[in-house]
Amino acid sequence: MWYAIISEDIQNSLPLRKEARPAHLERLEQLKNEGRLLIAGPHPALDNEDPGEAGFTGSLVVAEFTSLEDAQAWADADPYVDAGVYAKVLVKPFKKVLP
Numbered sequence: 001m002w003y004a005i006i007s008e009d010i011q012n013s014l015p016l017r018k019e020a021r022p023a024h025l026e027r028l029e030q031l032k033n034e035g036r037l038l039i040a041g042p043h044p045a046l047d048n049e050d051p052g053e054a055g056f057t058g059s060l061v062v063a064e065f066t067s068l069e070d071a072q073a074w075a076d077a078d079p080y081v082d083a084g085v086y087a088k089v090l091v092k093p094f095k096k097v098l099p
Contacts, residue, residue, distance in 0.1 A: 001067075001093060002038060002095065002096055003063060003071035004090075004093075004094040005062075005090075005091050006089070006091075006092070007078075007080070007085075007086045007089045007090075008057065008058040008086065008089075009055070009057050009059075012055070013056065013085045014053065014055030014056070020079040020082070023079035024078060024079045027078065027079070028040050036065070037062075037063050038062040039061075039062045040059070040062070041059065041060060043056055044056055058086075059080070062094055068093060
């Protein structure tokens with residue numbers, strides 16, 4: 001089943017994001033290579049694809065896992081969690097309807 005991992009950043013998270021980003025992307029690439037990643041990306045702090053030093057306010061990952069518990073465990077092991085980037089992480093089942 002698909003699961004949405006919705007994360008909210010702490011204030012001024014950009015320096016922490018930059019440091020942990022390579023390890024964060026590596027895990028996403030692994031999901032992609034396994035055919036389990038539907039979509040992933042950050043939420044810019046400004047209405048602009050490149051928010052510059054304003055940074056990001058959170059992230060969204062929609063990926064396939066065998067259970068909610070597995071999705072939660074994967075989210076809990078994110079390098080952004082370890083680096084203190086996220087203030088809150090919510091994992092919810094997701095039903096893909098379109099496209």
